Amino acid sequence: MSPRRVTLADVAKAAGVSRSTASLALSGRGAELRISEAVQERIKAAARELGYRPNIVSSGLRTGRTMTIGFVSDTVATSRLAGDMIKGAIEAARDRGVLLFIGESEGDGKLEHALLQGMHDRQVDGIIYAAMYTRRVSVPESLLGTSAVLLNAVPKTPSPLPVVVPDEVEAGRAAARVLLESGHRDGIHLIGAGPGVRNVPRDSVAAVERLVGIREVFAEAGVEIASGTQTADWQPEYGFDATRDLLGRTRPRALICLNDRLAFGAYQALDDASLRVPDDVSVVSFDDHPLASWMRPKLTTVALPFYELGRRAVDALFAEIDGETTGEKPVHRIPMPVRTRASVAPRQPEVS
Secondary structure, three states: OOOOOOOHHHHHHHHOOOHHHHHHHHOOOOHHHOOOHHHHHHHHHHHHHHOOOOOHHHHHHHHOOOOEEEEEEOOOOOOOOOHHHHHHHHHHHHHOOOEEEEEEOOOOHHHHHHHHHHHHHOOOOOEEEEEEEEEEEOOOHHHOOOOEEEEEEEEOOOOOOOEEEEOHHHHHHHHHHHHHHOOOOOOEEEEEOOOOOOOOOOOEHHHHHHHHHHHHHHHHOOOOOOEEEEOOOOOHHHHHHHHHHHHOOOOOOEEEEOOHHHHHHHHHHHHHOOOOOOOOOEEEEEEOOHHHHOOOOOOEEEEOOHHHHHHHHHHHHHHHHOOOOOOOOOEEEEOOOEEOOOOOOOOOOOOO
16 A cells, blocks of 8 residues: 655644645745745745645646646657657756656557547647657647647648757758868768759658758859769668769769768778778768767767757747747757767878
């Protein structure tokens, strides 16, 4: 049998005051109603000694808040890479004294519907609807008319919900600048997408936006991208095949891989061709996957800010809950920092 919960009446009895006086003191309203500091302290001491905790359900009935929020995603919770989104959201919720309920659909539409319905049935104050990879989503109807935020996802059609996403365009600019600042102005090839913004995997928001940033910076510098190879997926084997095929046609000076897994495959193809990174070919990438710091040489990459994404999503959700956003809802773009390591070397001028 579980121990009996300490009630407000128990605290009032121990402090020798009425239940209403105890309630006012513990809710922080004692001073405005002229309850003396000595009495307030006596009530708080009694609450601490008895281990009193407010009844959240009762408080919710009075305030219309349950102090809970939901986090529904496809595969974020089980992903080692994106799991920091959960960590950021949990810590931001905890800072607000709020519990976070987590549900994962694994891409199953029926399960997702059941998860969202379950969150609504538990009367959560709001829901974060998240995706493992930045992608376009059809916003579930059950989120419309409620406090909700899209995290790492953008709506396929106009939506009233705020959006929290990585700043992929600026990330593309940053990757291009890494090469330009090291003197690379020719022989630059893309692995995974490109050279045009239409040459991307289906529904890949990251690919399009990274390419936009890359192309913008190179165009401003008068640098032409030598080639781009669109791949069916962004896994190591595709990076290996694309780089091997590229080496069969030309000798690259630098590669921009659209993510770190592609770069891992590119490393293997370069090694098979007896080319060294970065002495022969510089490589820059995106995501800051854990393998990036284990590769040899360590990979320079533009990091996905998963922890910051999770925290910002909670902040954006509470702005909705508290009615702080009106009119057109904001798109929050979270900066992606460059992790400078050892895979990019200064380009030496050609000897004529």
